[in-house]
Amino acid sequence: MNKELIELKINGDSQEIAVPQHRTLLDLLREELGLMGSKDGCDVGECGACTVLLDGEPVLSCLTLAVRCRGREVLTIEGLAREGKPHPLQEAFVYEGGVQCGYCTPGFIMMAKSILDSNPDPSDEEIRAGLTGNLCRCTGYVKIIQAIKVAAEKIRLSPGRY
Amino acid sequence: MKLPKFEIFRPESLGEAVAAFECHQSALPLAGGTDLLVAMKRRLIRPERLIDLTALNDQLAYIKEDAEMIRIGALTRLIEIERHPLVIKRLPFLAAAAKSVASIQIRHSATLGGNICLDNRCYYYNYGLASGVELWEPCLKRSGRICHVTGKFDDICYAVYSGDTAPVLISLDSHVTIFGPRGERTIPLLELFSGVGQTPFNLERGEILKEVEIPLPKNGTRFSFQKFRSQEVDFPLASVAVSVRCGADGVVEEARIVLGALGCAPFRVRSAEDFLKGRRPGEASEAVVKLCRREAQFINNVHVAPTIRRHVLVRLVKTCIAEATSNEQRANRA
Numbered sequence: 001m002n003k004e005l006i007e008l009k010i011n012g013d014s015q016e017i018a019v020p021q022h023r024t025l026l027d028l029l030r031e032e033l034g035l036m037g038s039k040d041g042c043d044v045g046e047c048g049a050c051t052v053l054l055d056g057e058p059v060l061s062c063l064t065l066a067v068r069c070r071g072r073e074v075l076t077i078e079g080l081a082r083e084g085k086p087h088p089l090q091e092a093f094v095y096e097g098g099v100q101c102g103y104c105t106p107g108f109i110m111m112a113k114s115i116l117d118s119n120p121d122p123s124d125e126e127i128r129a130g131l132t133g134n135l136c137r138c139t140g141y142v143k144i145i146q147a148i149k150v151a152a153e154k155i156r157l158s159p160g161r162y
Numbered sequence: 163m164k165l166p167k168f169e170i171f172r173p174e175s176l177g178e179a180v181a182a183f184e185c186h187q188s189a190l191p192l193a194g195g196t197d198l199l200v201a202m203k204r205r206l207i208r209p210e211r212l213i214d215l216t217a218l219n220d221q222l223a224y225i226k227e228d229a230e231m232i233r234i235g236a237l238t239r240l241i242e243i244e245r246h247p248l249v250i251k252r253l254p255f256l257a258a259a260a261k262s263v264a265s266i267q268i269r270h271s272a273t274l275g276g277n278i279c280l281d282n283r284c285y286y287y288n289y290g291l292a293s294g295v296e297l298w299e300p301c302l303k304r305s306g307r308i309c310h311v312t313g314k315f316d317d318i319c320y321a322v323y324s325g326d327t328a329p330v331l332i333s334l335d336s337h338v339t340i341f342g343p344r345g346e347r348t349i350p351l352l353e354l355f356s357g358v359g360q361t362p363f364n365l366e367r368g369e370i371l372k373e374v375e376i377p378l379p380k381n382g383t384r385f386s387f388q389k390f391r392s393q394e395v396d397f398p399l400a401s402v403a404v405s406v407r408c409g410a411d412g413v414v415e416e417a418r419i420v421l422g423a424l425g426c427a428p429f430r431v432r433s434a435e436d437f438l439k440g441r442r443p444g445e446a447s448e449a450v451v452k453l454c455r456r457e458a459q460f461i462n463n464v465h466v467a468p469t470i471r472r473h474v475l476v477r478l479v480k481t482c483i484a485e486a487t488s489n490e491q492r493a494n495r496a
Contacts, residue, residue: 022166044204054270058266059271063268111266
């Protein structure tokens with residue numbers, strides 16, 4: 001097995017890890033680093049449950065090879081909370097009922113973060129368009145969209161903090 | 163599903179990449195990987211080595227305008243194409259086609275070259291292992307003897323070409339530059355496609371797509387692109403790209419009608435193009451629809467019945483022609 005030593009930043013921490021060349025970023029996160037937040041849904045790029053931010057851009061970690069993340073910055077759901085307090089998106093998903101079984105939630109929240117990073121005040125339509133790559137079988141999406149709008153408002157009220 | 167084991171080789175230049183293909187017979191190029199890795203996870207292909215083209219990003223990821231031409235590097239990601247001001251302004255339908263590919267997450271990885279060189283798909287080839295039919299007898303595309311679409315032991319594979327950007331690029335009269343062991347060659351994009359289900363591209367071993375050249379549309383040329391899919395994130399089940407140039411009297415002078423996902427390659431419906439020439443688009447559209455239906459291959463190789471695709475094609479072609487000949491649209495919004 002061909003292992004490679006790569007250096008990458010995961011949720012703010014620089015790490016040096018030896019990974020086999022055929023390991024996906026998702027498997028690296030879940031199986032070697034114990035970051036179980038990103039979920040292994042369909043594993044073929046259809047559900048969006050494994051979405052993480054790579055250098056701030058949303059990608060599917062199940063279709064990203066870990067060795068291609070050399071020198072890059074990965075943000076997963078575990079890296080959103082600050083000083084023990086959940087991110088406004090996490091809070092809003094809980095309080096607005098955007099979570100039911102919870103399996104798709106990390107993917108949705110990471111995708112929502114990428115939407116809000118580029119557009120702090122998205123319309124319903126813009127949120128829907130941004131979420132086309134994420135599947136949820138429980139909520140029917142209405143509560144998720146509502147949660148993202150609530151979070152967007154909170155983030156706008158404290159600019160620069162999140 | 164785990165990826166099978168493989169090695170990665172990272173060439174620093176196109177020359178090195180081509181040399182690597184010559185040394186390793188089963189090697190495949192890795193660009194965005196969003197289709198290749200899925201095929202590997204499903205055990206449809208098992209390359210021992212992937213040639214990772216990431217290091218060529220500096221050379222092959224760009225969008226630039228020069229001499230009445232827009233040049234797009236093969237490693238340009240689809241998200242960059244759909245958001246690039248030059249593409250949005252001069253080639254809005256290419257932006258629309260790029261935007262219709264899969265999901266935002268996938269478009270952040272997938273490249274234009276990868277989308278053009280998307281392997282042909284077939285319900286039985288892509289999902290046959292899961293449903294068991296492929297275990298019983300592998301199909302032609304998996305180097306077997308049978309085609310599960312027709313149920314016959316012959317040598318015609320009906321896997322359908324499912325790229326979204328190629329039909330629009332063909333309607334724009336694009337050319338592609340290919341780099342290979344014997345140097346560079348530039349061919350019309352249409353000639354890249356072989357029309358054979360198992361091996362859909364006229365590429366020799368070791369050849370890599372380098373650049374797509376798109377001539378800027380002539381004044382007065384108008385375009386349209388329509389894609390039919392069963393859900394928001396899906397491969398096309400039928401797509402139509404049309405470019406039309408009308409004279410001052412409203413009569414068609416030049417037309418290109420390209421159908422995608424309705425055969426083993428994207429193709430121009432030349433009979434319909436010829437019919438349209440010299441006529442007013444409004445009165446010719448019924449006949450054009452008929453000619454398109456005659457050329458398209460409606461066969462049971464995707465997850466939607468052929469009858470539905472046949473009905474949908476009528477609507478797609480009509481919408482395309484109406485849109486491309488409406489007065490509001492100005493293709494050359496300089």
